[in-house]
Amino acid sequence: DCSSRDMRVPANAMSSVKRVIAVVSGKGGVGKSTVTASLAVAMARKGRKVAILDADITGPSIPTAFGIHEKATGSDAGIDPAVTAGGIKLMSLNLLTANETDPVVWRGPVIAGVVTQFWQEVVWGDVDYMFVDMPPGTGDVPLTVFQSLPVDGIIVVTSPQDLVSMIVTKAVNMAKMMDIPVLGLVENYSYFQCPDCGKKHAIFGDSHLEKVAMELEIPVLAQLPIDPSLAAAFDTGKIEQVERNYLEDVAARLDG
Numbered sequence: 001d002c003s004s005r006d007m008r009v010p011a012n013a014m015s016s017v018k019r020v021i022a023v024v025s026g027k028g029g030v031g032k033s034t035v036t037a038s039l040a041v042a043m044a045r046k047g048r049k050v051a052i053l054d055a056d057i058t059g060p061s062i063p064t065a066f067g068i069h070e071k072a073t074g075s076d077a078g079i080d081p082a083v084t085a086g087g088i089k090l091m092s093l094n095l096l097t098a099n100e101t102d103p104v105v106w107r108g109p110v111i112a113g114v115v116t117q118f119w120q121e122v123v124w125g126d127v128d129y130m131f132v133d134m135p136p137g138t139g140d141v142p143l144t145v146f147q148s149l150p151v152d153g154i155i156v157v158t159s160p161q162d163l164v165s166m167i168v169t170k171a172v173n174m175a176k177m178m179d180i181p182v183l184g185l186v187e188n189y190s191y192f193q194c195p196d197c198g199k200k201h202a203i204f205g206d207s208h209l210e211k212v213a214m215e216l217e218i219p220v221l222a223q224l225p226i227d228p229s230l231a232a233a234f235d236t237g238k239i240e241q242v243e244r245n246y247l248e249d250v251a252a253r254l255d256g
């Protein structure tokens, strides 16, 4: 039974993770990793102990966003996560491969095995919130993560164009089939606010967000603008230095 969650694997013996939140998207490039990283930063600023498990194995961008380039080290207890300037623990395949630019030429089940190993073998320690940056779509890896890790809820990241297609509904339905609560939708690239006149422009046309959220019976958590400074920070390892964090309210809501 594919929707069975009896395949849970134990966490590392040195770890105690209170809440696991998976961040998913129907397709790549919608800003899932940006949302994951910003949410983690917002939660850490609230004084919570935060970790990010980068399960987006074939396109890992979390270490880059935090400016982490050194390799992971380990001991008999397991693999030590990298720790960011703001105290966020993270693990990503990029911390284990020899070259960040080497492609990962593994098939789904092998990749899924790596994600499970991150849960089991990384010495996470005490964590209040672990955010899992999921690979896009509804393939092998998301299925394994949902079956093997005690995911408490998922956040779905979408773009305005995304909402008119079926992929968001598929991602939401997958979570529902696995009995994992959908915490809500975050729409990225919702608008662009003109820095000169302050007017908001819906670059990708009017949003269908409210309608889709209503149909799927899930709340809208946030709408993020297209913000070139956010892209610049994310792409140059300065995501923790971004002053305006669009996920602040979402972090407060999750923590509330």
Ligand code: ADP
Binding pocket: 025, 027, 028, 029, 030, 031, 032, 033, 034, 035, 061, 188, 189, 224, 225, 226, 227, 228, 230, 231, 232, 234, 235
């Ligand atoms: P995904 O994880 O869904 O593949 P990413 O989070 O890696 O997408 O984002 C893809 C690119 O778009 C990155 O370079 C990121 O900096 C940029 N980006 C994401 N969200 C925004 C935004 N709201 N405004 C501007 N650039 C963004």
